[in-house]
Amino acid sequence: MRRIGLPDVIGPISDRWSRLPTPARYVVYVIAIVAAFALPADSIGSFMSPQSDWSAILFYPIGVYILLAIGLNVVVGQAGLLDLGYVAFFAIGGYTMGKIGLSLKWDFWVILPCGIAAAAVAGVILGAPTLRLRGDYLAIVTLGFGEIIRITANNLNFTGGPRGLSGIPNPPSVGSFSALQFNVATTKPFYYLVLVMIILAIVLVKRLERSRVGRAWAAIREDEDAAEVMGVPTFRFKLWAFAIGACIGGAAGVLFAAQTISITPEDFPFLLSSYIVVAVVLGGSGNLAGVILGAFLVAWLPERFRGFADYRVLAFGGALVLMMIVRPEGLLPSRRRRAELAEGTGGMGSLGGGVGGAQTQAVRIEAVETDAVQTGAVESEAAP
Amino acid sequence: MHAFVTQFWPSTIDGLTIGSIYGLIALGYTLVYGVLRLINFAHSEVFMVGTFASLFTLHGLGITHAETGFALVGVLILMGLAGMAGSGITAVVLERVAYRPLRKRGSSRLAALISAIGASFFLQEVFALRYGRDLLSFPPLMNKTVLFHIGSGQVRADKVLVVVAALVMALALDRFVNGSRLGRGVRATAQDPDTAVLMGVNIDRIVMITFLVGGMMAGVAAMLYGNYFELTQYNVGFLLGIKAFTAAVLGGIGNIRGALLGGLTLGLIENYGGSVFGAQWKDVIAFTVLVLVLMVRPTGLLGEKLTRARA
Numbered sequence: 234m235r236r237i238g239l240p241d242v243i244g245p246i247s248d249r250w251s252r253l254p255t256p257a258r259y260v261v262y263v264i265a266i267v268a269a270f271a272l273p274a275d276s277i278g279s280f281m282s283p284q285s286d287w288s289a290i291l292f293y294p295i296g297v298y299i300l301l302a303i304g305l306n307v308v309v310g311q312a313g314l315l316d317l318g319y320v321a322f323f324a325i326g327g328y329t330m331g332k333i334g335l336s337l338k339w340d341f342w343v344i345l346p347c348g349i350a351a352a353a354v355a356g357v358i359l360g361a362p363t364l365r366l367r368g369d370y371l372a373i374v375t376l377g378f379g380e381i382i383r384i385t386a387n388n389l390n391f392t393g394g395p396r397g398l399s400g401i402p403n404p405p406s407v408g409s410f411s412a413l414q415f416n417v418a419t420t421k422p423f424y425y426l427v428l429v430m431i432i433l434a435i436v437l438v439k440r441l442e443r444s445r446v447g448r449a450w451a452a453i454r455e456d457e458d459a460a461e462v463m464g465v466p467t468f469r470f471k472l473w474a475f476a477i478g479a480c481i482g483g484a485a486g487v488l489f490a491a492q493t494i495s496i497t498p499e500d501f502p503f504l505l506s507s508y509i510v511v512a513v514v515l516g517g518s519g520n521l522a523g524v525i526l527g528a529f530l531v532a533w534l535p536e537r538f539r540g541f542a543d544y545r546v547l548a549f550g551g552a553l554v555l556m557m558i559v560r561p562e563g564l565l566p567s568r569r570r571r572a573e574l575a576e577g578t579g580g581m582g583s584l585g586g587g588v589g590g591a592q593t594q595a596v597r598i599e600a601v602e603t604d605a606v607q608t609g610a611v612e613s614e615a616a617p
Numbered sequence: 618m619h620a621f622v623t624q625f626w627p628s629t630i631d632g633l634t635i636g637s638i639y640g641l642i643a644l645g646y647t648l649v650y651g652v653l654r655l656i657n658f659a660h661s662e663v664f665m666v667g668t669f670a671s672l673f674t675l676h677g678l679g680i681t682h683a684e685t686g687f688a689l690v691g692v693l694i695l696m697g698l699a700g701m702a703g704s705g706i707t708a709v710v711l712e713r714v715a716y717r718p719l720r721k722r723g724s725s726r727l728a729a730l731i732s733a734i735g736a737s738f739f740l741q742e743v744f745a746l747r748y749g750r751d752l753l754s755f756p757p758l759m760n761k762t763v764l765f766h767i768g769s770g771q772v773r774a775d776k777v778l779v780v781v782a783a784l785v786m787a788l789a790l791d792r793f794v795n796g797s798r799l800g801r802g803v804r805a806t807a808q809d810p811d812t813a814v815l816m817g818v819n820i821d822r823i824v825m826i827t828f829l830v831g832g833m834m835a836g837v838a839a840m841l842y843g844n845y846f847e848l849t850q851y852n853v854g855f856l857l858g859i860k861a862f863t864a865a866v867l868g869g870i871g872n873i874r875g876a877l878l879g880g881l882t883l884g885l886i887e888n889y890g891g892s893v894f895g896a897q898w899k900d901v902i903a904f905t906v907l908v909l910v911l912m913v914r915p916t917g918l919l920g921e922k923l924t925r926a927r928a
Contacts, residue, residue, distance in 0.1 A: 374908055543746070
């Protein structure tokens with residue numbers, strides 16, 4: 234008897250969703266966006282976050298984590314590359330905002346593209362030498378890169394050393410709308426700002442996913458060698474994934490620095506990179522709805538349940554191991570990712586080919602002992 | 618540059634000492650990578666558990682002041698055994714819980730790496746929650762006597778112990794892999810798991826042995842680290858783990874002699890670099906070495922030996 238799991242519930246829903254006519258889908262999008270704008274309401278906040286200011290939490294960590302997770306999803310979920318130093322791009326965005334905002338007194342809106350560009354350049358500089366390597370090397374190199382950025386920021390006077398930068402200007406207020414007054418006392422405007430950025434990022438990523446670039450990423454993720462043979466310039470597309478992921482991380486960093494006013498190297502620890510990885514993997518890498526859900530849970534659970542905050546790393550760590558064993562595709566997987574992970578593709582190749590020996594071994598011994606019909610089934614499973 | 622010259626001998630001695638510890642930890646990465654082609658991301662935590670096991674041995678024995686002579690040797694051996702047991706068992710449990718289920722299913726390597734990261738966090742937090750997040754100090758066990766001088770560098774007894782012990786352990790491991798029956802199984806699995814199975818190698822057992830032996834090397838490194846720095850912490854493995862991995866890559870991952878060579882080289886580069894640019898840049902130098910090696914010579918100094926057949 235088959236156990237009824239989450240996919241059985243989600244499958245029909247996503248089927249119906251994809252059959253929905255385009256105008257109907259847009260209606261749902263609009264409702265979702267309106268709901269998102271209504272989210273900071275006090276009545277929701279009193280339930281979601283009784284202990285602290287709900288709209289402040291909605292901006293950081295929830296909004297920023299979601300934005301970062303959408304960016305990292307391009308790298309991990311779409312191109313199948315594990316980036317363990319994603320926080321570096323967030324930091325570069327943050328320090329660009331801080332440094333330019335303080336010294337040149339430019340506007341937030343002018344610095345935003347600068348921060349995005351700086352992060353993209355960093356992404357290319359990091360990616361160019363390392364993306365030719367095996368995927369697991371990439372993970373460690375990116376981890377090292379994240380640490381290099383943090384330690385460098387900590388060591389240089391230019392970035393304010395361990396004390397970081399403070400007095401970073403807020404974005405300029407627009408007119409006299411209360412929703413667009415950006416200063417230390419306001420929290421909702423920043424949430425709206427991050428929400429707009431999240432929506433833009435979603436549109437961008439969705440468009441990319443359905444483009445030639447998105448198809449190339451999927452091909453690379455599933456089998457890099459095959460993609461290369463079929464004429465996909467894998468290196469170039471991997472670099473694109475890296476740069477686009479970096480852009481979104483950089484944008485999040487600029488926004489973060491403009492809101493918190495002061496940043497220190499301690500705001501950009503390795504742990505933050507790993508929270509975002511957890512968010513992407515937990516939610517369902519490759520599927521935007523899943524990734525957003527994952528980021529929301531990772532950000533919100535420790536804020537809502539303070540007792541949980543002490544145990545969050547323990548819980549996340551355990552959850553990662555458990556997820557990889559039980560449900561590697563995440564809570565809300567995309568169907569394609571699910572199929573890939575079930576057959577051992579879906580990023581950095583399969584453990585099976587080289588190491589499935591043990592499985593093959595067990596199966597072959599079984600095959601000798603069981604009858605011919607089963608042997609046939611077993612062999613087809615054991616075949617690569 | 619002046620600092621480099623005046624600090625040359627002290628840097629060399631410190632570099633070789635810390636490099637030996639990197640090398641010992643790197644052996645674990647190299648072995649597991651050689652056999653499974655998997656970066657055991659949680660190996661840093663295997664080392665961390667070893668430092669705690671060594672520390673608890675000292676507490677258990679009621680050591681409060683420096684020992685000498687046979688007492689010292691006995692305590693060091695007990696400490697080493699405890700470290701090896703702690704790390705070895707951790708590594709084996711890790712393989713059982715976090716890797717084997719994935720291996721059996723033929724999961725993607727991305728999944729295995731993520732599982733390893735999860736296991737790493739889990740282990741760190743278990744120790745952080747149980748023993749706090751502050752540095753824990755070891756009772757002083759060994760007098761840091763200066764044996765002799767090389768130039769301006771002081772050769773201390775505890776540093777000599779680190780280097781000698783690391784060399785002996787690496788040599789023993791080399792003999793084990795290249796000389797014993799089990800070692801032949803390890804090499805066979807590394808070269809071609811499918812053929813190894815056909816030849817009657819029990820892969821599950823070989824993988825377990827690989828993790829166990831790699832873990833034991835980390836345990837020795839943990840004991841030496843504890844005796845040398847007299848400090849540990851729940852996240853002590855993080856930085857050392859990355860550096861040891863760098864050492865493994867530098868020497869040629871999958872290559873046992875390369876791991877030690879890589880460790881010593883990295884230790885020297887880091888300390889020479891530190892004397893030129895300032896000690897606060899040591900970690901950045903080590904990471905830069907990793908990136909440069911991967912760019913210029915990803916097979917490392919000595920090449921990928923264990924995995925040569927499956928490059």
